[in-house]
């Protein structure tokens with residue numbers, strides 16, 4: 001069984017130029033499959049608000065939602081480094097609240113680390129968590145919890161002033177002790193520059209090819225009923241959405257047409273040829289006694305038959 005990644009090994013991977021792979025997953029089966037596929041890091045992202053809870057944004061996601069999903073995810077991926085998002089406002093109400101909330105993700109959710117959106121503005125919160133032994137992954141660029149402030153899900157850092165702010169934010173996170181930084185929806189040249197200037201790994205989503213790692217959302221890359229499946233930053237690796245839709249459609253048609261359930265899916269249906277031949281000690285004797293072979297057991301008589309079988313077995317032994 002492979003060993004879970006550590007934050008020390010992630011830094012070594014950056015130095016060695018070995019890409020780090022991260023995938024969001026929100027529950028037991030998706031985490032299990034991601035671990036089996038060899039993913040380096042699982043992120044229990046607050047994007048679960050969009051893809052599994054059906055909200056328009058990540059803002060309604062609560063800390064309870066995150067704890068619940070993190071715990072389920074960790075149960076499915078016991079040998080993978082699991083990072084959990086601190087949800088909207090859970091790290092903006094002071095250091096003490098931030099520590100308490102992150103502690104819940106670690107103790108109740110069993111996460112290995114937390115992620116939070118922001119740069120220099122949350123450096124104090126980041127360093128307080130790190131001092132408390134909680135590894136922190138930063139997240140800058142498009143920060144979806146601020147979607148209303150940003151005016152939409154747009155590429156960030158296009159203007160020189162904005163780009164400089166993002167570089168400063170990345171450095172502030174590194175100085176505060178973050179072990180990695182997610183760069184979301186920033187231009188490739190900016191992501192390259194930040195990646196070069198940091199000693200900690202950058203993990204990109206819609207941030208181009210130069211990052212030390214990449215992250216995508218489970219439901220996006222698998223086209224699993226995701227609202228973001230056709231975006232430029234996503235690549236579709238499978239279309240399980242249409243596989244599921246087609247399969248459920250077949251189930252519906254077969255039930256409507258009384259094709260399913262068939263005889264093999266039902267209990268207590270006796271196939272005389274099999275049962276009777278067993279009763280008389282093998283296919284040969286059943287064939288030798290055509291009257292016995294035709295004998296139909298009465299419905300609900302299975303128990304009696306089973307006793308007879310046992311008796312036969314006892315006599316033979």
Ligand SMILES: Nc1nc(=O)c2c([nH]1)NC[C@@H]1CN(c3ccc(C(=O)N[C@@H](CCC(=O)O)C(=O)O)cc3)CN21
Pocket residue numbers: 047050051058142144153154155185217219220226227228231232233
């Ligand atoms: N399923 C899922 N995947 C995600 O990647 C994701 C979420 N949910 N929820 C939270 C945020 C929202 N995200 C988004 C949402 C929309 C765009 C988008 O429409 N981008 C435009 C770029 C617009 C521009 O050029 O400025 C695009 O066409 O890709 C990007 C990221 C990323 N995050």
Ligand SMILES: CC(C)C(=O)C(=O)O
Pocket residue numbers: 024043044045046047048085139182184205215216217
């Ligand atoms: C897209 C990633 C970085 C994220 O924060 C999430 O899935 O919530």
Ligand SMILES: [Mg+2]
Pocket residue numbers: 045046047058085
């Ligand atoms: Mg998130």
